[in-house]
Amino acid sequence: MSGSGPGRPAEVAEWLAPPFDDFTPVKPLRGGPGRGRRQKQRAPSPVAENSRATAPPRKRAKPCAVDLPCAKPGRSRSQAQEDLPWVERYRPETQNDLAVQKKKIEEVETWLKMHILQRQPKQSGSILLLTGPPGCGKTATLQILARDLGLQVQEWTNPLSSDFTKEDLRSMFGHDSNFHTFPSQAQAALFQDFLLRANKYNKLQMLGESSENDKKLILIEDIPNQFYRDPGSLHEILRSFIRSSRCPLVFIISDNFSGDSNQGSLFPAEIVQELCIFNISFKPVAPTNMMKVLNRIATAEASMNREKNYTLDKTSLELLCRGCSGDIRSAINSLQFSSMKDCSLEKEFWSKKKKSSTIKCEEAGVSKERRKSKCDTSEDQEIQAIGGRDASIFLFHALGKIIYCKREAVSEECPHLPAHLAEHRRDTLLIQPEDIVEKSHVSGSTFNLYLHQNYVDFFSDIDDVVRASEYLSTADVLCSNWSTRLVMESYSASVATRGVIHSNTSRAFAQQQGGKGFRPLHKPQWFLISKKYRENCLAAKSLFSSFCLPPECLQTELLPYLAVLANPMRNQAQIAFIQDVGRLPLKRHFGRLQLEALGDKDPGMPELFHRDGADGDPEGLPSSQSSGSDLPGSQPQPITAQAILEEEELRIEEYDSD
Numbered sequence: 001m002s003g004s005g006p007g008r009p010a011e012v013a014e015w016l017a018p019p020f021d022d023f024t025p026v027k028p029l030r031g032g033p034g035r036g037r038r039q040k041q042r043a044p045s046p047v048a049e050n051s052r053a054t055a056p057p058r059k060r061a062k063p064c065a066v067d068l069p070c071a072k073p074g075r076s077r078s079q080a081q082e083d084l085p086w087v088e089r090y091r092p093e094t095q096n097d098l099a100v101q102k103k104k105i106e107e108v109e110t111w112l113k114m115h116i117l118q119r120q121p122k123q124s125g126s127i128l129l130l131t132g133p134p135g136c137g138k139t140a141t142l143q144i145l146a147r148d149l150g151l152q153v154q155e156w157t158n159p160l161s162s163d164f165t166k167e168d169l170r171s172m173f174g175h176d177s178n179f180h181t182f183p184s185q186a187q188a189a190l191f192q193d194f195l196l197r198a199n200k201y202n203k204l205q206m207l208g209e210s211s212e213n214d215k216k217l218i219l220i221e222d223i224p225n226q227f228y229r230d231p232g233s234l235h236e237i238l239r240s241f242i243r244s245s246r247c248p249l250v251f252i253i254s255d256n257f258s259g260d261s262n263q264g265s266l267f268p269a270e271i272v273q274e275l276c277i278f279n280i281s282f283k284p285v286a287p288t289n290m291m292k293v294l295n296r297i298a299t300a301e302a303s304m305n306r307e308k309n310y311t312l313d314k315t316s317l318e319l320l321c322r323g324c325s326g327d328i329r330s331a332i333n334s335l336q337f338s339s340m341k342d343c344s345l346e347k348e349f350w351s352k353k354k355k356s357s358t359i360k361c362e363e364a365g366v367s368k369e370r371r372k373s374k375c376d377t378s379e380d381q382e383i384q385a386i387g388g389r390d391a392s393i394f395l396f397h398a399l400g401k402i403i404y405c406k407r408e409a410v411s412e413e414c415p416h417l418p419a420h421l422a423e424h425r426r427d428t429l430l431i432q433p434e435d436i437v438e439k440s441h442v443s444g445s446t447f448n449l450y451l452h453q454n455y456v457d458f459f460s461d462i463d464d465v466v467r468a469s470e471y472l473s474t475a476d477v478l479c480s481n482w483s484t485r486l487v488m489e490s491y492s493a494s495v496a497t498r499g500v501i502h503s504n505t506s507r508a509f510a511q512q513q514g515g516k517g518f519r520p521l522h523k524p525q526w527f528l529i530s531k532k533y534r535e536n537c538l539a540a541k542s543l544f545s546s547f548c549l550p551p552e553c554l555q556t557e558l559l560p561y562l563a564v565l566a567n568p569m570r571n572q573a574q575i576a577f578i579q580d581v582g583r584l585p586l587k588r589h590f591g592r593l594q595l596e597a598l599g600d601k602d603p604g605m606p607e608l609f610h611r612d613g614a615d616g617d618p619e620g621l622p623s624s625q626s627s628g629s630d631l632p633g634s635q636p637q638p639i640t641a642q643a644i645l646e647e648e649e650l651r652i653e654e655y656d657s658d
């Protein structure tokens, strides 16, 4: 921004300062005005925090509702309001303003009514978990609904550790307690204390306030770091909260695409079940809703601040919309920056952008519809690079995009394939498979595993399956243990995805998007099988170390042989292992492993692989130094082995020295 030059310091301060005007900074601010707000928002101690009743601090600067009249055109507004960032100035005021799916708003409203307004006296505590991508309006929805239902929102904000001296802690926990706590542990203790007090005490009643409305909810968006390291401590706190709670607890967690899912680690399925946590998952803001909001803001600004701002036209707004991946905060911020007349860089970018996209498409002389989709990809990439947001997608959606690949009809002007290649004719793909694999944040080989596990269910012709499996085999070879494996993985994923897409003739044309319709997706069985294989290798090596053979050889040659021999000298664990690995389980029903469904937010690599990989072994192999008595849990242990023997009535024949 040009305002950041040395000659205009006052203006720079002005741009951000007003939102925090309602606070008196205690000391000169180190981190800019944002810290000032935080300083004020945070109570000096949790005791004081508890006595505040209105929706207090936010991790981002969010003025509270009473400070902020809605900025509708025609309303007289103070300078301070004008200087607010647009995302605050045009914050939604009613449920109708929210750019969130109506269904999600209703779901949250119903839950709040049921657990607060219609709560039975003896009803146990309840926890709501709002998840979804960043900036999709989770917090805005909760705030508006709470206001509409007359609920107070009491929010936890992580204290900065430097603000809490030992003295503070001592005064909270008693003089005699011995303090050996680290700041993070203290943070968790403070959090527990906050919950206890928030749950126990009502808001202080101010003069003139009625005592009728003491309904409230506790909001946690700023989760103490300690809980990421040790989710168990959070679970303990929640268990005791549930037992004693009088008001519900709402967690807001943003989706994380990198695989180390916050939601997964903080709220694993068993805890969700145990504590009856209700999860409402928000979607990215839909482009039509986003366009409505951007249009409204652009029009309002055009009528009020023409001298300060450019008015972006529809095409520019559409470009903005595409670049922000359903994040309304990011879209409004980008709109504000790109509209500023001061911001010459932005101006150049937008005018160049529009010009080049129009020229490019006109030069190509293609039809309007085709022009749109052709320009989309490259433009998206550029927008992404400049003002856009990370466009990651969850593996579930990435797989869906490949399996249900969308196409657009090829125009008649395009040259056709020669007759002998006619069977390969396809309409143009509307997706770039390589982009999708990249945005899914898993490696090419992992993506291939998922594709391999799932593709068959979406094919309706056996010849197509044969062709697809050939492509997958080729992809597998590319992914072998070459020295250039990392580079080859991208090619391998390209062959696998494009191969599967191309082979499915039931989805070859835009008008013919047949196939099998909706089917659930599953996690690759390979993960479990590979884990079992590694454990078997380990067990074989430790149980039969005297044979000095590599584990594969032990399992495929020696153990099948030993299984038909009888040797009473073997111990129970060895016998059980021989029966388990050395014989095909002909007696038992030999079915497929049970499939595990892939959830829409599941990370690509299962937990067990993260854990194994963390040992420093690239293959995730457990250490080969373990002793025989230290067998992995999945291996038959001596006692279990005995049970198996009894159950299956296996008889080890008498050893005959002859």
Ligand SMILES: Nc1ncnc2c1ncn2[C@@H]1O[C@H](COP(=O)(O)OP(=O)(O)OP(=O)(O)O)[C@@H](O)[C@H]1O
Residues within 6 Å of the ligand: 087, 088, 090, 091, 092, 097, 098, 099, 100, 132, 133, 134, 135, 136, 137, 138, 139, 140, 141, 252, 253, 254, 293, 328, 329, 332
């Ligand atoms: N029509 C609208 N609908 C929703 N939010 C809007 C709208 N107009 C402006 N906003 C602003 O967009 C921002 C949305 O952010 P919000 O905090 O609600 O998202 P979130 O899903 O909780 O994301 P995060 O997890 O990153 O906090 C808010 O600052 C809100 O005031």
